[in-house]
Amino acid sequence: MTTSTNGTFDRTPLIAGNWKMNMDHVQAITLLQKLAWTLDDAKHDFGRVEVAVFPPFTDLRGVQTLVAGDDLPIAYGGQDLSQFDSGAYTGDISGAFLAKLACKYVLVGHSERRTIHGESDDVINAKVKAAFTHGLVPILCVGEGLEIRQAGTHVEHTLAQLRADVAGLTAEQAAQLVVAYEPVWAIGTGEVAGPGDAQEMCAAIRAEVGTIFGDESAAGARLLYGGSVKAASAAAILGEKDVDGVLVGGASLDAAEFASIVRFESHAAA
Numbered sequence: 001m002t003t004s005t006n007g008t009f010d011r012t013p014l015i016a017g018n019w020k021m022n023m024d025h026v027q028a029i030t031l032l033q034k035l036a037w038t039l040d041d042a043k044h045d046f047g048r049v050e051v052a053v054f055p056p057f058t059d060l061r062g063v064q065t066l067v068a069g070d071d072l073p074i075a076y077g078g079q080d081l082s083q084f085d086s087g088a089y090t091g092d093i094s095g096a097f098l099a100k101l102a103c104k105y106v107l108v109g110h111s112e113r114r115t116i117h118g119e120s121d122d123v124i125n126a127k128v129k130a131a132f133t134h135g136l137v138p139i140l141c142v143g144e145g146l147e148i149r150q151a152g153t154h155v156e157h158t159l160a161q162l163r164a165d166v167a168g169l170t171a172e173q174a175a176q177l178v179v180a181y182e183p184v185w186a187i188g189t190g191e192v193a194g195p196g197d198a199q200e201m202c203a204a205i206r207a208e209v210g211t212i213f214g215d216e217s218a219a220g221a222r223l224l225y226g227g228s229v230k231a232a233s234a235a236a237i238l239g240e241k242d243v244d245g246v247l248v249g250g251a252s253l254d255a256a257e258f259a260s261i262v263r264f265e266s267h268a269a270a
């Protein structure tokens, strides 16, 4: 079913920038404006390659105002959401609040949430469901640590995470799902998994989505790679047939570098 080459995609590629805990609400506007100008100058076709940013919560209202005011074709979302809808959950953010700010996406289960905040697969599964409840598309992050990679059990490990995190979804929900494979050993380390590693895992994830939910869901779900992606490495990774996009951390804080990742097809052709 997947016959994509660098020129033809079965699914719209998604280039997503996770700003993590960087950029206050003033800096966020400057970065987003710069990104929009750079992509506009390059005559980027947003229908062909979708762009999304994930700023800190405190930036989202400003981002919404800029995107709506200037009619920017850039999607945005939260870096996390609560598994609950509302109530006595100090410090948490409801998916309802993100939806009200016109967020399209929300990151769920990023490895930094799993490790620093101890989020379990049960919690992440509840958050994935909460995202759908509020009309948000979850970008579910999965991936193994260095020890598991060295032991050679990374595919099993990542698929076990996936199964636990998507349990109970409908086939329709699974078809809309975005899954980001982020090997923890490649995040912020400069260590990039090779295009072959990204393809190996994305193919395994797609097959697993097919086994659980059926072929249509497997054909619809978009699978991203994340971990030290830069403009220089993006095109080769995105040339793999089961890789439908990238989730970029550090390099998304530089408008020119991130725009260059969005424009990966121009590198591939060069």
Ligand SMILES: O=C(CO)COP(=O)(O)O
Pocket: 018, 110, 182, 186, 187, 188, 189, 190, 226, 227, 228, 229, 247, 248, 249, 250, 251
């Ligand atoms: O965690 C990541 C994106 O969510 C990857 O971060 P880096 O691109 O900084 O390695």
